[in-house]
Amino acid sequence: MVVCSDSISAGKKEDRAGKAIRAKLEQSQVTVKAFEVIPDELEIIRSKALHYAHTSKLVIFTGGTGLSSRDVTPEALEPILE
Secondary structure, three states, rough: EEEEHHHHHOOOOOOOOHHHHHHHHHOOOOOOOOOOEOOOHHHHHHHHHHHOOOOOOOOOEEOOOOOOOOOOOHHHHHHHHH
């Protein structure tokens, strides 16, 4: 699971959404193998997606989908989705 957020990765804000998603997955007996918080950087997001695609059956990204020009999660992932 990957949380994309400049403010959370910089320690300026608390991650509530990622923690909530993780808790729900674990309640549903889904093993969360990795949990990372990264900045809203297109290349970092894409790199993480490609890395986890080789090691995991499911990769969840949260964050980075707002109205700011820094929110680039959809743009980072769209070209590499199958």
